[in-house]
Amino acid sequence: MNLGILISCAHQGAAGNSISLVAAQDVTVQVGDQEPKQQAAGASFSVDQPTLITSPGFYPMTIVPAETGRANLKIKLSPVETNDETRVNPQLEANQLLSDTIRVQSLIAKKKGSEALTLVEELQKKWDQVAVLDLLKASALIVDGNLRRAKTILEEALKKDPSNKDLKELLTRLSQRKI
Numbered sequence: 289m290n291l292g293i294l295i296s297c298a299h300q301g302a303a304g305n306s307i308s309l310v311a312a313q314d315v316t317v318q319v320g321d322q323e324p325k326q327q328a329a330g331a332s333f334s335v336d337q338p339t340l341i342t343s344p345g346f347y348p349m350t351i352v353p354a355e356t357g358r359a360n361l362k363i364k365l366s367p368v369e370t371n372d373e374t375r376v377n378p379q380l381e382a383n384q385l386l387s388d389t390i391r392v393q394s395l396i397a398k399k400k401g402s403e404a405l406t407l408v409e410e411l412q413k414k415w416d417q418v419a420v421l422d423l424l425k426a427s428a429l430i431v432d433g434n435l436r437r438a439k440t441i442l443e444e445a446l447k448k449d450p451s452n453k454d455l456k457e458l459l460t461r462l463s464q465r466k467i
Contacts, residue, residue, distance in 0.1 A: 306336040307353050312364035315343045341365070347378045385415060392424045401431030419449040426458060438462060 310332050318324040320337035327333050335351055342348045346365035368378055388411055395404035405428040412421050422445035429438035442459040449455065 306334045307351055307361060308332060308334045309341075309351070310362045311341065311343075312362065313343055313346070315341050315365065317341055342379065348382060385411070385418070389420060389424065392428070396424065396427050396431055399431055401428045404428035405432065417448070419445060419452050419455065422448075423452075423454055423458060426462075430462065435462060435465075 311327055311329060313329050315327050315329075316324045317327050317333060317335070318340045319335050320339070336353055338353075339351045340348060341351065341363065343365050346367055349363060349365055388407065392404045392407050392411075395401075395407065405425065408421055408425045408428060411418075412425070415421060422441055426438040426441045426445070429435070429441065439459065439462050442455055442462065445455050446452065446459065
């Protein structure tokens with residue numbers, strides 16, 4: 289399922305780093321924990337913190353500024369394709385994914401790796417391209433003591449997302465057995 293989520297980097301805006309955006313349609317922009325603001329189509333705006341961009345009838349987009357450098361992007365949200373049989377509310381879908389990932393993190397923190405692994409594997413059936421799920425899966429395996437399988441999961445995940453610093457860091461720590 290396409291939720292139109294864009295993550296430019298795992299790190300949140302370092303000083304002086306921002307992304308200049310121009311939206312193809314009218315959008316609502318929520319930067320960090322600030323109040324949402326309306327932006328007209330074609331208007332330029334900058335973000336330097338994680339930002340949610342929404343518009344009714346379109347998939348939402350999340351922008352996370354890179355650790356270094358600046359970017360200028362033109363964005364166009366994808367329309368939600370629905371028919372009478374299947375109506376999709378992308379915000380509800382995104383909220384459910386976030387809620388489920390928080391549940392997985394909670395289970396991992398409580399050292400309930402098997403339960404966390406079961407939930408992650410269910411989520412991956414629907415969200416197979418979400419890299420954080422690979423990270424959570426590896427973490428659940430580590431909690432259960434299955435370090436070899438966790439390492440394999442991380443290596444495979446890095447093939448899909450080679451710039452993901454969180455995956456690299458956990459794999460490095462696992463390889464050094466500092467977990």
